[in-house]
Amino acid sequence: EDKVVQSPLSLVVHEGDTVTLNCSYEVTNFRSLLWYKQEKKAPTFLFMLTSSGIEKKSGRLSSILDKKELFSILNITATQTGDSAVYLCAALHRGSQGNLIFGKGTKLSVKP
Amino acid sequence: EPEVTQTPSHQVTQMGQEVILRCVPISNHLYFYWYRQILGQKVEFLVSFYNNEISEKSEIFDDQFSVERPDGSNFTxxxxxxxxxxxxxxxxxxxxxxxxYGYTFGSGTRLTVV
Structure with a gap:
């Protein structure tokens, strides 16, 4: 059975800290891994990673995929209270119509 | 920025009743999806829709569920x-x-069945 596992499930840090969120996957015919940020309701897209070892960056957020070890990390540097959210990782099958297999998420709380 | 709009934001219904959840996807998008998230659990795929037909569905999406795109804008x-x-x-x-594959999600409809 395909699965996506995220760790830790929750994390509390202080503003300015750097955090690393982990996502491992076991997915048949894996194509890509996606990261989303879920604040109150709708998940918002952060990154899609298809190739191993190529870092994607957006401001203080960055992510990388390791297709040999079957995991991805999401880094957030100099965290701010606005980074508080649930971060979701999702895997995409090759050949699918785009349906995503989500992990349970990591709840990040950034304290002032 | 274009949005996916869902209505209502919250619906309470009695067990056994029919409900219709409505969505207006972004106008130039071609693929449409429904996902659900039970409280405290992960987001789960229900169904994908392309070219006016279901392209994939999960085990959750049984005969009690159906989807439609009745008028070219709404997706129910x-x-x-x-x-x-x-x-x-x-x-x-x-x-x-x-x-x-960077989906745009709507804000969701919270369905409560009592």
């Missing part, structure tokens, strides 16, 4: 006879097309 999810375990947040999502 119908649950024929709701059960308590259908209580969840239902998300509609759309994406532009081939290769563009």
């Amino acid at each position: 999810l119908k649950i024929r006879s709701t059960k308590l375990e259908d209580s969840a947040m239902y998300f509609c999502a759309s994406r532009e097309g081939r290769g563009h």
Whole structure:
């Protein structure tokens, strides 16, 4: 059975800290891994990673995929209270119509 | 920025009743999805829709569920006879097309079955 596992499930840090969120996957015919940020309701897209070892960056957020070890990390540097959210990782099958297999998420709380 | 719009934001219904959840995807998007998230659990795929037909569906999407795109703009999810375990947040999502997998999700409809 395909699965996506995220760790830790929750994390509390202080503003300015750097955090690393982990996502491992076991997915048949894996194509890509996606990261989303879920604040109150709708998940918002952060990154899609298809190739191993190529870092994607957006401001203080960055992510990388390791297709040999079957995991991805999401880094957030100099965290701010606005980074508080649930971060979701999702895997995409090759050949699918785009349906995503989500992990349970990591709840990040950034304290002032 | 274009949005996926879902209505209502919250719906309470009695067990056994039919509900229709409505979504307006982004206008130039071609692929449409419904996902659900039971409180405290992970987001789960229900169904994908492309070219006016279901392209994939999960085991959750049984005969009680159906989807429609009746008029080229709305995309609806119908649950024929709701059960308590259908209580969840239902998300509609759309994406532009081939290769563009960064979905845009709607804000969700919280369905409570009592």
